[in-house]
Amino acid sequence: xxxxxxxxxxxxxxxxxxxxxxxxxxxxxxxxxxxxxxxxxxxxxxxxxxxxxxxxxxxxxxxxxxxxxxxxxxxxxxxxxxxxxxxxxxxxxxxxxxxxxxxxxxxxxxxxxxxxxxxxxxxxxxxxxxxxxxxxxxxxxxxxxxxxxxxxxxxxxxxxxxxxxxxxxxxxxxxxxxxxxxxxxxxxxxxxxxxxxxxxxxxxxxxxxxxxxxxxxxxxxxxxxxxxxxxxxxxxxxxxxxxxxxxxxxxxxxxxxxxxxxxxxxxxxxxxxxxxxxxxxxxxxxxxxxxxxxxxxxxxxxxxxxxxxxxxxxxxxxxxxxxxxxxxxxxxxxxxxxxxxxxxxxxxxxxxxxxxxxxxxxxxxxxxxxxxxxxxxxxxxxxxxxxxxxxxxxxxxxxxxxxxxxxxxxxxxxxxxxxxxxxxxxxxxxxxxxxxxxxxxxxxxxxxxxxxxxxxxxxxxxxxxxxxxxxxxxxxxxxxxxxxxxxxxxxxxxxxxxxxxxxxxxxxxxxxxxxxxxxxxxxxxxxxxxxxxxxxxxxxxxxxxxxxxxxxxxxxxxxxxxxxxxxxxxxxxxxxxxxxxxxxxxxxxxxxxxxxxxxxxxxxxxxxxxxxxxxxxxxxxxxxxxxxxxxxxxxxxxxxxxxxxxxxxxxxxxxxxxxxxxxxxxxxxxxxxxxxxxxxxxxxxxxxxxxxxxxxxxxxxxxxxxxxxxxxxxxxxx
Amino acid sequence: xxxxxxxxxxxxxxxxxxxxxxxxxxxxxxxxxxxxxxxxxxxxxxxxxxxxxxxxxxxxxxxxxxxxxxxxxxxxxxxxxxxxxxxxxxxxxxxxxxxxxxxxxxxxxxxxxxxxxxxxxxxxxxxxxxxxxxxxxxxxxxxxxxxxxxxxxxxxxxxxxxxxxxxxxxxxxxxxxxxxxxxxxxxxxxxxxxxxxxxxxxxxxxxxxxxxxxxxxxxxxxxxxxxxxxx
Numbered sequence: 016x017x018x019x020x021x022x023x024x025x026x027x028x029x030x031x032x033x034x035x036x037x038x039x040x041x042x043x044x045x046x047x048x049x050x051x052x053x054x055x056x057x058x059x060x061x062x063x064x065x066x067x068x069x070x071x072x073x074x075x076x077x078x079x080x081x082x083x084x085x086x087x088x089x090x091x092x093x094x095x096x097x098x099x100x101x102x103x104x105x106x107x108x109x110x111x112x113x114x115x116x117x118x119x120x121x122x123x124x125x126x127x128x129x130x131x132x133x134x135x136x137x138x139x140x141x142x143x144x145x146x147x148x149x150x151x152x153x154x155x156x157x158x159x160x161x162x163x164x165x166x167x168x169x170x171x172x173x174x175x176x177x178x179x180x181x182x183x184x185x186x187x188x189x190x191x192x193x194x195x196x197x198x199x200x201x202x203x204x205x206x207x208x209x210x211x212x213x214x215x216x217x218x219x220x221x222x223x224x225x226x227x228x229x230x231x232x233x234x235x236x237x238x239x240x241x242x243x244x245x246x247x248x249x250x251x252x253x254x255x256x257x258x259x260x261x262x263x264x265x266x267x268x269x270x271x272x273x274x275x276x277x278x279x280x281x282x283x284x285x286x287x288x289x290x291x292x293x294x295x296x297x298x299x300x301x302x303x304x305x306x307x308x309x310x311x312x313x314x315x316x317x318x319x320x321x322x323x324x325x326x327x328x329x330x331x332x333x334x335x336x337x338x339x340x341x342x343x344x345x346x347x348x349x350x351x352x353x354x355x356x357x358x359x360x361x362x363x364x365x366x367x368x369x370x371x372x373x374x375x376x377x378x379x380x381x382x383x384x385x386x387x388x389x390x391x392x393x394x395x396x397x398x399x400x401x402x403x404x405x406x407x408x409x410x411x412x413x414x415x416x417x418x419x420x421x422x423x424x425x426x427x428x429x430x431x432x433x434x435x436x437x438x439x440x441x442x443x444x445x446x447x448x449x450x451x452x453x454x455x456x457x458x459x460x461x462x463x464x465x466x467x468x469x470x471x472x473x474x475x476x477x478x479x480x481x482x483x484x485x486x487x488x489x490x491x492x493x494x495x496x497x498x499x500x501x502x503x504x505x506x507x508x509x510x511x512x513x514x515x516x517x518x519x520x521x522x523x524x525x526x527x528x529x530x531x532x533x534x535x536x537x538x539x540x541x542x543x544x545x546x547x548x549x550x551x552x553x554x555x556x557x558x559x560x561x562x563x564x565x566x567x568x569x570x571x572x573x574x575x576x577x578x579x580x581x582x583x584x585x586x587x588x589x590x591x592x593x594x595x596x597x598x599x600x601x602x603x604x605x606x607x608x609x610x611x612x613x614x615x616x617x618x619x620x621x622x623x624x625x626x627x628x629x630x631x632x633x634x635x636x637x638x639x640x641x642x643x644x645x646x647x648x649x650x651x652x653x654x655x656x657x658x659x660x661x662x663x664x665x666x667x668x669x670x671x672x673x674x675x676x677x678x679x680x681x682x683x684x685x686x687x688x689x690x691x692x693x694x695x696x697x698x699x700x701x702x703x704x705x706x707x708x709x710x711x712x713x714x715x716x717x718x719x720x721x722x723x724x725x726x727x728x729x730x731x732x733x
Numbered sequence: 734x735x736x737x738x739x740x741x742x743x744x745x746x747x748x749x750x751x752x753x754x755x756x757x758x759x760x761x762x763x764x765x766x767x768x769x770x771x772x773x774x775x776x777x778x779x780x781x782x783x784x785x786x787x788x789x790x791x792x793x794x795x796x797x798x799x800x801x802x803x804x805x806x807x808x809x810x811x812x813x814x815x816x817x818x819x820x821x822x823x824x825x826x827x828x829x830x831x832x833x834x835x836x837x838x839x840x841x842x843x844x845x846x847x848x849x850x851x852x853x854x855x856x857x858x859x860x861x862x863x864x865x866x867x868x869x870x871x872x873x874x875x876x877x878x879x880x881x882x883x884x885x886x887x888x889x890x891x892x893x894x895x896x897x898x899x900x901x902x903x904x905x906x907x908x909x910x911x912x913x914x915x916x917x918x919x920x921x922x923x924x925x926x927x928x929x930x931x932x933x934x935x936x937x938x939x940x941x942x943x944x945x946x947x948x949x950x951x952x953x954x955x956x957x958x959x960x961x962x963x964x
Contacts, residue, residue: 525817528817528837528838528839529744529747529817529838529839531839532744532747532838532839532840533744533746533747533750535839535841535842536746536747536750536751536754536841536842537746537750539750539754539841539842539843540750540753540754540757540842543754543757564839567839593954596953596954597953597954599953600910600912600953600954600957603910603912604912625952625954626930626952626954628954629954632954
């Protein structure tokens with residue numbers, strides 16, 4: 016029986032079943048997911064509520080908010096944010112120090128992207144600083160060259176305009192622009208300059224740039240504002256202009272305009288005219304910040320911006336460093352890894368909002384400024400925690416005046432979630448492992464018990480169906496034990512039945528003996544009583560009785576042999592010597608036949624019962640004599656192999672009958688009537704004797720010369 | 734005076750058949766069907782020869798009992814056992830109850846009467862003590878066929894009639910191989926070959942009880958047995 020593959024086995028099937036247990040951690044995971052979802056929703060909701068309440072409070076301070084957001088026009092700016100600095104920047108025309116405020120530069124861009132201006136307005140101490148970085152492919156100096164215009168309102172509310180038009184790199188001066196320009200531009204200017212107008216395309220005066228009129232005269236007599244100082248240096252692809260001027264110079268409003276002489280394009284941060292239309296300077300409001308600080312919940316950051324997203328107030332702190340359940344007992348590292356791999360990290364965007372951000376242009380902010388509250392989950396580039404933001408507009412009767420952005424990390428939720436998940440994973444994994452191992456072990460146990468039972472059953476029955484052993488079942492009370500006991504009982508009953516059948520021959524012989532003796536002795540007496548008429552009848556009766564006796568004799572021989580096999584003791588003897596002796600004797604027994612012995616010249620040691628071997632050989636030779644072609648030689652061939660000796664008796668004659676087991680008991684291949692009753696037990700006895708000696712017997716046809724050879728194969732003693 | 738033979742056999746047909754046979758031969762035959770009757774009768778008068786069936790009716794060992802009683806009364810009375818099974822011969826021989834021969838029930842009348850004659854001859858020879866009778870000697874072996882006596886190294890070997898006939902057949906021609914069929918004939922018995930083998934075994938055992946080095950009977954496989962000359 017070929018070994019079946021593992022996946023046919025019961026063990027494998029049970030293992031498969033145990034995989035259904037994986038449903039438990041999966042269900043737990045799904046549950047956790049649902050909970051997380053819910054918690055997240057709750058957090059979003061809470062943030063919205065916080066933002067709304069802050070917005071309501073801001074309502075009361077409407078005076079701080081200037082301007083109304085127009086839908087669709089948020090991504091522009093007109094106002095400039097004043098960034099407070101802790102240290103005065105160095106006005107040298109080089110961008111070394113700009114790195115720390117890179118994120119807060121306002122950027123103006125031309126339509127075709129060839130021109131770009133980056134603006135940073137800062138304040139420190141008495142001064143205000145303007146850091147301007149311009150991308151300009153072609154720089155031209157001089158009165159017809161590139162220029163930067165400033166427009167501001169002074170302390171008295173009057174419009175002042177200056178132009179910075181360097182003649183060479185280095186120190187620059189700001190030339191005051193006169194009122195003629197004011198007027199000329201005024202005529203061409205009829206726009207509605209309520210704050211909220213968008214792009215620089217909307218600044219018609221921005222598109223035209225009046226160069227200095229030649230009547231102005233030489234620069235020496237122009238009016239320069241000495242308070243404005245700056246440095247102009249070329250830079251890759253453009254130039255850098257850093258300006259410094261005292262705070263008193265500018266009151267509320269400031270606009271900038273950049274002119275590229277080469278292309279004639281103009282970039283403007285806002286209207287240059289009139290004074291009310293200039294861009295504002297927006298600063299954070301200390302008052303608002305104070306209020307905000309008092310109402311901001313812990314681990315929350317709140318921003319309040321104006322209609323352009325410029326930060327008016329900010330309070331609170333994100334708890335970005337909260338370790339995920341650091342103070343809880345941790346699970347082993349592989350479970351942590353597993354959880355991190357499995358937990359969803361659903362951030363909508365990767366974005367960073369550092370504390371010093373001056374303009375919030377994140378998605379929810381833009382939406383809020385358009386009038387719709389919005390949420391965002393963002394993943395900061397560093398750290399693990401996701402930041403949840405909610406933005407809410409600050410409404411007034413005129414429209415959206417600003418927005419409130421509230422942010423929180425999801426650390427708290429994640430902590431709980433992680434912890435729960437860790438515990439869940441740990442426990443269910445353990446549970447799953449224990450159960451499936453238990454199932455596997457149990458299945459192995461069962462399978463091995465079943466296999467053992469199978470082996471026992473196989474061992475108890477010989478290959479030709481005789482029951483050769485007893486089955487000892489195990490003592491367990493379960494189904495397998497029952498099966499074993501049932502097998503044992505069945506085999507026991509079969510064995511008894513076999514015994515009964517085997518004993519039948521003996522019983523038959525025994526039972527027949529007495530009546531046969533009666534018949535025999537009666538016949539003897541009848542013959543002696545001597546009635547001539549009865550003589551032939553008596554003779555026939557005697558023949559019949561004789562045949563009966565011979566049948567009995569054969570039966571008794573068979574049972575006697577089986578008994579002899581039980582009682583026989585094996586000894587070590589020389590088979591070759593026995594063959595030599597016996598062949599001589601057989602020649603005497605069958606004087607008409609020619610017997611030839613080969614291969615028995617030396618010594619061949621086997622363990623067995625010499626009488627039985629000789630009996631078997633007797634039978635084979637007797638058969639050979641009966642079936643041999645007259646005058647042909649009957650050969651007794653002895654050949655020693657590695658572990659066996661092959662003893663063959665060959666006679667020339669008809670081949671074996673096909674499809675017959677000639678070694679079965681009661682098989683007779685003889686044809687026609689026989690003189691002697693032939694029960695067909697001869698070869699059966701030979702087989703029994705061979706098997707008793709641990710060998711086999713087989714019969715085969717031979718072709719040259721044609722005949723039959725019956726070979727006994729017996730194990731030798733080395 | 735006619736000799737008396739007592740037949741104790743519970744199977745009536747066999748009993749009467751045997752009785753008729755012996756009566757025809759001129760013997761006086763007394764028949765008994767069961768042990769009690771036989772015991773009672775034989776205690777009054779001993780027969781000249783007794784043929785006993787072992788299993789008598791309900792008594793499994795009835796024949797043995799009877800044999801013991803008779804032996805107690807006469808050490809020389811010839812007793813022949815009738816057994817139903819070949820295996821009983823071994824059992825009986827092992828019991829050593831002291832019978833002179835054991836035959837199976839399907840023995841032919843001729844064979845049975847041959848034994849009876851031999852037993853009577855022996856009795857006569859013992860009485861006459863004639864020295865002119867035939868003697869066979871071979872080294873330590875001394876065999877007197879008429880008296881049915883066998884001596885080995887001076888000691889008597891107690892053989893049954895059957896065994897003695899077999900031994901005689903072997904020793905008449907030392908060194909000659911006698912086939913089992915020949916031995917069967919000589920022993921006036923027709924049994925299967927295995928029974929001859931067991932007779933030979935019993936003969937050997939009886940000799941070995943006297944002389945553990947006895948190995949004069951050699952098995953010639955496929956041919957039969959022969960007596961190795963001890964001279």
